[in-house]
Amino acid sequence: MTTSQVASDATLSLEARYCADTFNGAIASAAISAAWEIGLLDALASTGRVEISTFAKSREAAPAVVRAILVALSSRRIVTLDAARLEATTDIGFESAFSTKGFFYWLTRGCGELFTTLPTMVRNDDRLGEYVRRDARSISVACRNIARTFFDPPFRELIDHIDFGTVADLGCGSADRIVMLAERRPGLRAIGIDVAEGAISVAKEAVGEAGLEDRITLVQDDVLNLTPRAEYEDVDMVTCFLMGHDFWPRESCVKTLRRLRETFPNLRNLVLGDTCRSTGVDGPEHPMFTLGFETVHTVMDHYLPTLDEWESVLDESGWHIADRQLIDLPAFSFIYRLTPA
């Protein structure tokens, strides 16, 4: 018996092939995150080709593991390898995987432990206290990439014609957004607000590196329980991305949205960008991110509003929709520009 006989024996039924694709999808997903983290995705993106031993040497990495990651990527057509498996070139799936790497990183690095231990978070008795552990650092890296890639371009379009002198970013995380805004608008002052001490310290570094300490202030404060402060008085623009779903359920969302007008008395524009719970999507139609976003929030017992629920809450909360951009990726996402009603 030869090797080729074994390979042909292993020809799969359609169902078995589909099932193996599910299995390989799990491995390729982890490989996308790993490849991004070690610089392999960027190397592939810049030249379309990576020579394994050269790359491994440059990273003081084990060539066999770099190769294993590339083989995993090849199982989902992200790269192809030559017969001797010495180098990899980008394949038809590369562009999609590269542009959505933030979602994979969120899933496998940020929420990996949640999915590994999923069966231990199903029984009511197991769902008490802090039963979910996620990797906050990885989630913030993922969200920064997702915001930059998918929310920042329509966000810039939405505000390019709007005047504002002081912006406050709610849930500022690494300060990526206010640094971007301050760099685009020479006179702008900005306040980054985040409840997490870790976020504030990362943000401080980023602001320092950008040389923007004179125009950007960082405040550790709970976005869900803001009260007026002297530094909030001049704020005429508030932005809030990828955290609006934390305002919910409905009653507390109304309260939080109303309170923003008291906290920021001179607020003229509120720009809110987020991903909603899907509607009308079933089974294998689930687009990128939707299934992960919804599974994780269900396991954590966090409410996710639909787009219709968002629209229905704004009037009641004292806000008028001045402008809106719908976003296809991640699906069921929006950016609203709201003005006081």
Next chain:
Amino acid sequence: MTTSQVASDATLSLEARYCADTFNGAIASAAISAAWEIGLLDALASTGRVEISTFAKSREAAPAVVRAILVALSSRRIVTLDAARLEATTDIGFESAFSTKGFFYWLTRGCGELFTTLPTMVRNDDRLGEYVRRDARSISVACRNIARTFFDPPFRELIDHIDFGTVADLGCGSADRIVMLAERRPGLRAIGIDVAEGAISVAKEAVGEAGLEDRITLVQDDVLNLTPRAEYEDVDMVTCFLMGHDFWPRESCVKTLRRLRETFPNLRNLVLGDTCRSTGVDGPEHPMFTLGFETVHTVMDHYLPTLDEWESVLDESGWHIADRQLIDLPAFSFIYRLTPA
């Protein structure tokens, strides 16, 4: 704007769809493991249908999380849900997923942490000491299911016409195999050998439950360094499943196989079943298990021989191939019946 407009906006390109399938594959893989562990897969297998609130009540589980697991399964056609998402029925992908659940469990429960932290095991400096953590309990549960489902039927065929009075099972784990053999052969005596204390204690329980203490002995011993013992003298059949690759690299495999003849002086048959490194499989052709098995062993820096390498080592090690079964699932797997050359 209505909900259906959003859904149609989200219609995906082929590449984006394929990429979302990769992402959803990771979630569905974890959901298969979870569904098996909480009894949901077995419930679906027995009646083809599960009513979510009834199932959740019977398990004291959160209905929303049971539903989330089923929705994740639906993303890979394992089940379908009704429009109100009150119940799930098996879909065309169910049979494949159900029969291969052991591989998914091995991957997401047994090796979940390895894949989550994959990027931290690439650099040479990070690959020192015990850098890989796997869940030994989950891996043993997975391997027992894999052995029962895919190796036991051809194994029984292979030995049904063979006489033996005392069998020793190397790497016996939970003692599943020797309990099965002892139950099928009333006069048989059996010895289970495993290096892991945890395995021996689980095996003791299983032997006790089967009421086979008088015929089954358990020995904590290192299969890679066996030496003669009084209880090994009567052994005329040795079995060894899913651990033969640990004998390698080649030189130590030759030694281990030779030593078996000294350790068991009356040995007449050695039955060896294992999965090999694939050959001639590339990219999206990777069948069930292959990519996971090979990625994990590469990360752990463990050698995996090919089928040809196995064949080439037997002669030199003093064994003759008396009979052989090739196994398609997991691909590149075999069971040899070997006799002293």
